[in-house]
Amino acid sequence: MKPQIQKPTAAFIGASWLALLIGATTYLAGLWSAPMQLNEKGYYFTILMYGLFSAVSLQKSVRDRLEGTYVTPIYFGLCWMSLGIALLLLMVGLWNAQLSGTEKGFYAMAFVLSLFAAVAVQKNVRDVAVFDAESRGETHGIGSRAAE
Numbered sequence: 001m002k003p004q005i006q007k008p009t010a011a012f013i014g015a016s017w018l019a020l021l022i023g024a025t026t027y028l029a030g031l032w033s034a035p036m037q038l039n040e041k042g043y044y045f046t047i048l049m050y051g052l053f054s055a056v057s058l059q060k061s062v063r064d065r066l067e068g069t070y071v072t073p074i075y076f077g078l079c080w081m082s083l084g085i086a087l088l089l090l091m092v093g094l095w096n097a098q099l100s101g102t103e104k105g106f107y108a109m110a111f112v113l114s115l116f117a118a119v120a121v122q123k124n125v126r127d128v129a130v131f132d133a134e135s136r137g138e139t140h141g142i143g144s145r146a147a148e
Helices: 010-035 038-066 072-094 101-134
Strands: none
Touching: 010 038, 010 101, 038 072, 038 101, 072 101
């Protein structure tokens, strides 16, 4: 049985994008103004980018599996492992950082907000694309036409 896709509301789409913008911008603004060496800033920036990519990739893999699209077990495992590694790298970096507890909490919360929001944005983008494709009569996935 094919799951029924409902189009997300404009409020949820907006809230998701706003949360992503707030989380990532806040994290990056904190890095910009932090009294850290450039290599430390690069470390935390790279962890944010890696975390965002791995969270979105994991969400897409989970969704693909739920919709019956084959996802190899090794890729699915790599998605989980990548997200775990990104979180572990952030924790190790913050544990060893010469920052106050509130600064460490600031980075951790901005990071988690960004990951959650990236997953919500990706889900919304996909739901809207599937909903629009189905409303146009496309039945073989996003972008392919049944008549072709």
